[in-house]
Amino acid sequence: MTLKFPRLPIAEGTADKVLRELGFDRLPIDPTAIALNKEIFVQPAPSEMTGFSGMLAQYDTQFGIMFATHIESEGFRRFSIAHELGHYYLPGHVEQVLANGAHKSRAGFGSSDPYEQEADFFASALLMPERLLKPILNQHDDGLELVHAISDQCVSSLTAAAVRYARVSRSAVAVVVSRDNEVEFCLFSEAMKEAKVRWLKRGTPLPSGTLTSRFAEDVAKIAGAKSDSYSVDLSDWFECPASHTVTEDVIGLGSYGKVLTVIYSSRLT
Ligand SMILES: [Zn+2]
Numbered sequence: 001m002t003l004k005f006p007r008l009p010i011a012e013g014t015a016d017k018v019l020r021e022l023g024f025d026r027l028p029i030d031p032t033a034i035a036l037n038k039e040i041f042v043q044p045a046p047s048e049m050t051g052f053s054g055m056l057a058q059y060d061t062q063f064g065i066m067f068a069t070h071i072e073s074e075g076f077r078r079f080s081i082a083h084e085l086g087h088y089y090l091p092g093h094v095e096q097v098l099a100n101g102a103h104k105s106r107a108g109f110g111s112s113d114p115y116e117q118e119a120d121f122f123a124s125a126l127l128m129p130e131r132l133l134k135p136i137l138n139q140h141d142d143g144l145e146l147v148h149a150i151s152d153q154c155v156s157s158l159t160a161a162a163v164r165y166a167r168v169s170r171s172a173v174a175v176v177v178s179r180d181n182e183v184e185f186c187l188f189s190e191a192m193k194e195a196k197v198r199w200l201k202r203g204t205p206l207p208s209g210t211l212t213s214r215f216a217e218d219v220a221k222i223a224g225a226k227s228d229s230y231s232v233d234l235s236d237w238f239e240c241p242a243s244h245t246v247t248e249d250v251i252g253l254g255s256y257g258k259v260l261t262v263i264y265s266s267r268l269t
Contacts, residue, residue: 002096006117012167014089015125028155029127031081035065040088042081044069054080056087057102063088071255075157076108079123083107086122093119109163109177109185112202121167128154128164142171142264144227144249158251158260163187165262172246174199174238174263177253181206181216184258195268198239207237212250212261222252222259237263244268 019029022037035042041064045055053076055066065084067077083105087093097103097115109120128150136153140146146169151161162175166189173189174197186200206213211230215221221228227250234244246265253260 003092003114003118006114006121008118008121011086011090011118011121012125014091015086015122016129018085018089018126019129024129025132027132027153028078029129031078031085031123031126034085034126035081038063038088040065040085042067044077051106052104053107054084054105055102056084056097056105058094058098073157074155075151075160078127078155079157079160080105080107082123082126083119085126086119087115090118090122108157108159109187124156124160124164124167127156128161130168133164133168137165137169142169142173142266143229143247143262144251147260147262158253159258162260162262166192172244172265172268174261176200176206176212176237176261176263177258178206178212178216178261179256179258181213191268195244196241197234200238210236211248212259215250215252216259222257223254225252225254227251232263234263234265234268242268 032042043066045066045068047069050070053068057064065081067080087097093115107120136149140149147158147162147165150165151158159177166173166175166187169189170191172191174192175187177184183200183202183204185202188199206216211228215228229249231245232248234240234246244265246263249262251260
């Protein structure tokens with residue numbers, strides 16, 4: 001069977017089951033320790049190997065994970081290992097992704113392949129389990145402040161932390177990652193979906209006049225990981241049935257050349 005759509009509840013639920021079975025109940029979660037528990041070898045790739053995040057290979061009954069090192073980020077490496085564990089644990093993945101030998105991944109929510117998407121959502125639930133995020137969600141205000149707190153305590157990239165925040169928050173949250181003034185991906189929290197807001201497809205230009213579209217013009221701000229915040233009407237960003245004043249937080253993702261935007265309101269009423 002080949003998947004047409006990612007099964008996000010299965011991806012996230014499987015990650016939760018793995019953590020419970022192994023008794024992992026403190027942050028940060030160590031994905032290498034989870035691999036070793038299954039006697040999966042984990043090793044770094046040479047830094048000249050680029051264009052991928054990680055690799056899963058099988059020799060007889062033995063599995064091995066190789067993670068990319070060309071990007072200097074602990075969060076990226078941990079996410080890459082967790083993504084490969086997703087291919088190992090998720091139903092139907094080994095048969096599909098290892099059908100033609102070792103599997104090379106591009107982790108990080110940029111892929112339209114449902115297997116890659118499931119492995120990404122497995123990885124984010126594995127490294128940022130909902131029950132361990134609850135105290136962080138309760139202690140911090142919505143928006144980038146919360147994303148930073150999740151990223152710090154879970155040792156995850158800001159993008160992964162923002163995506164996970166949108167998956168577990170009860171607030172209305174939209175996460176948009178863009179590059180060169182175009183949307184790479186956009187993800188909504190449940191409260192945002194309930195307000196019948198239309199999300200933006202990959203490749204859509206950033207809505208003109210928004211803080212993010214002005215911020216994206218400034219390469220130095222992106223490279224310097226600067227941030228900014230402004231209040232905005234939700235309808236300036238998305239097609240939606242009603243007008244809502246929300247907050248738009250934006251931060252440059254440094255060497256990635258990307259921009260992360262978090263648009264949020266505690267409730268849309
Ligand atoms: Zn993959």
